[in-house]
Amino acid sequence: MSPLSRERVLRAAVAVADERGLNALTIRSLAQELGVKPMTVYHYVATKEEILDGIVESVFGEIELPVPGRDWREELRKRAVSARAVFRRHPWALALLESRTQPGPASLRHHDATIGTLRLAGFSVVMTAHAYALLDSYVYGFALQEAALPFEGPDAAASVAEPIMETFPDDEYSHLAELAREHIMRPGYDFADEFEFGLDAVLDALARMRHGSP
Amino acid sequence: MSPLSRERVLRAAVAVADERGLNALTIRSLAQELGVKPMTVYHYVATKEEILDGIVESVFGEIELPVPGRDWREELRKRAVSARAVFRRHPWALALLESRTQPGPASLRHHDATIGTLRLAGFSVVMTAHAYALLDSYVYGFALQEAALPFEGPDAAASVAEPIMETFPDDEYSHLAELAREHIMRPGYDFADEFEFGLDAVLDALARMRHGSP
DNA sequence: AACGCTACCGTACTAAGTACGACGCCACCA
DNA sequence: TGGTGGCGTCGTACTTAGTACGGTAGCGTT
Numbered sequence: 001m002s003p004l005s006r007e008r009v010l011r012a013a014v015a016v017a018d019e020r021g022l023n024a025l026t027i028r029s030l031a032q033e034l035g036v037k038p039m040t041v042y043h044y045v046a047t048k049e050e051i052l053d054g055i056v057e058s059v060f061g062e063i064e065l066p067v068p069g070r071d072w073r074e075e076l077r078k079r080a081v082s083a084r085a086v087f088r089r090h091p092w093a094l095a096l097l098e099s100r101t102q103p104g105p106a107s108l109r110h111h112d113a114t115i116g117t118l119r120l121a122g123f124s125v126v127m128t129a130h131a132y133a134l135l136d137s138y139v140y141g142f143a144l145q146e147a148a149l150p151f152e153g154p155d156a157a158a159s160v161a162e163p164i165m166e167t168f169p170d171d172e173y174s175h176l177a178e179l180a181r182e183h184i185m186r187p188g189y190d191f192a193d194e195f196e197f198g199l200d201a202v203l204d205a206l207a208r209m210r211h212g213s214p
Numbered sequence: 215m216s217p218l219s220r221e222r223v224l225r226a227a228v229a230v231a232d233e234r235g236l237n238a239l240t241i242r243s244l245a246q247e248l249g250v251k252p253m254t255v256y257h258y259v260a261t262k263e264e265i266l267d268g269i270v271e272s273v274f275g276e277i278e279l280p281v282p283g284r285d286w287r288e289e290l291r292k293r294a295v296s297a298r299a300v301f302r303r304h305p306w307a308l309a310l311l312e313s314r315t316q317p318g319p320a321s322l323r324h325h326d327a328t329i330g331t332l333r334l335a336g337f338s339v340v341m342t343a344h345a346y347a348l349l350d351s352y353v354y355g356f357a358l359q360e361a362a363l364p365f366e367g368p369d370a371a372a373s374v375a376e377p378i379m380e381t382f383p384d385d386e387y388s389h390l391a392e393l394a395r396e397h398i399m400r401p402g403y404d405f406a407d408e409f410e411f412g413l414d415a416v417l418d419a420l421a422r423m424r425h426g427s428p
Numbered sequence: 429a430a431c432g433c434t435a436c437c438g439t440a441c442t443a444a445g446t447a448c449g450a451c452g453c454c455a456c457c458a
Numbered sequence: 459t460g461g462t463g464g465c466g467t468c469g470t471a472c473t474t475a476g477t478a479c480g481g482t483a484g485c486g487t488t
Binding site for chain 2: 130134148168
């Protein structure tokens with residue numbers, strides 16, 4: 001238990017958000033998780049905003065850093081897979097990205113390692129910016145879609161798609177119906193499997209950019 | 215003014231969110247925008263959740279639909295550019311994606327048109343799923359990053375980056391510092407310009423996937 | 429002995445979402 | 459003509475948030 005600390009407050013906040021969602025993260029629920037009264041929390045953080053900033057920063061800290069100088073493709077792949085896993089563990093973090101302004105040390109270190117990996121791989125400064133934007137857009141966007149899905153895991157899609165499909169005749173939205181019928185609702189389908197396929201396509205694109213025009 | 219309606223309620227909700235952010239969208243602020251008292255709103259929607267679902271659906275309706283059968287690349291490009299513009303107008307919509315479950319007709323039409331475009335372009339069912347996931351991940355992710363940026367437009371980055379850069383010595387985060395110094399903070403830099411570059415790389419990737427393995 | 433610091437808490441104010449029960453107006457029928 | 463029922467609107471009040479303000483108890487310093 002120890003005398004509480006900013007760190008413990010943030011760790012508890014992450015735990016509450018993971019278990020019960022961002023909406024359930026209130027000063028009161030956080031205080032309860034910590035075994036103290038609400039106002040006590042305010043001795044370690046100034047506002048709730050600061051808590052939100054803090055937990056996003058701590059989530060960034062969980063992402064595995066790429067090592068500049070090693071095989072760039074392997075390092076960036078590792079980072080992307082790790083980031084996606086982290087956002088899957090903490091889906092609420094994506095919704096918080098918008099509200100943040102000041103990056104903390106974990107974010108800065110993260111950016112520096114990724115940029116360094118691209119630079120040492122031979123990407124020009126301008127190409128590094130292009131590559132980074134493309135790669136992160138893909139990772140964030142995939143994580144966002146995954147978080148937005150109302151189901152998770154193999155075969156879960158079918159039970160969600162079924163009732164939706166029944167709200168309209170088969171000839172309306174026929175392409176959508178076909179995809180659902182012949183792929184999404186088939187046993188074994190898991191949206192999560194799309195990640196690595198798209199990631200490799202993006203990494204291929206980066207490889208081609210590496211020596212392209214500025 | 216007319217006797218109010220669900221449509222007008224949703225339009226007003228979008229306006230409030232656009233102008234003052236998602237947090238400022240409350241039943242009270244919405245009622246004020248409509249010129250009525252709070253409880254009146256509840257004659258057109260059951261809960262605030264329904265309002266949130268409704269405005270996301272209306273945002274989806276703003277995205278230009280691709281036309282299946284025409285040049286696939288051009289159609290998908292048009293749709294992506296339009297989607298990105300829509301999310302830029304309504305950045306709050308991205309944060310709402312996670313909370314939605316039941317897609318409305320606008321979303322269904324949208325998905326159907328996009329899937330149809332891919333299918334008629336010769337993508338197999340499985341490849342269509344791959345391609346769609348990749349393309350939308352990129353678009354959503356880019357939009358999310360753009361929404362998270364604390365600045366907007368050319369040259370705005372410098373004034374934001376400057377104070378951050380000064381919080382650490384130049385030799386810490388040296389790669390990040392280099393990129394900032396030699397690119398981001400240079401006059402004329404605009405993150406928005408990255409979009410089309412990455413989009414074309416993604417479309418190239420799709421073109422290669424078109425006749426690839428399943 | 430007085431002071432002040434650290435960790436914590438009680439009370440209360442304000443802003444939200446929304447349940448519940450009215451109230452005024454109008455079309456329609458007797 | 460007078461009722462009557464429904465529709466759009468609203469007043470009041472309850473509940474759950476964030477958090478300002480002002481404590482209090484325990485302990486070390488001078």
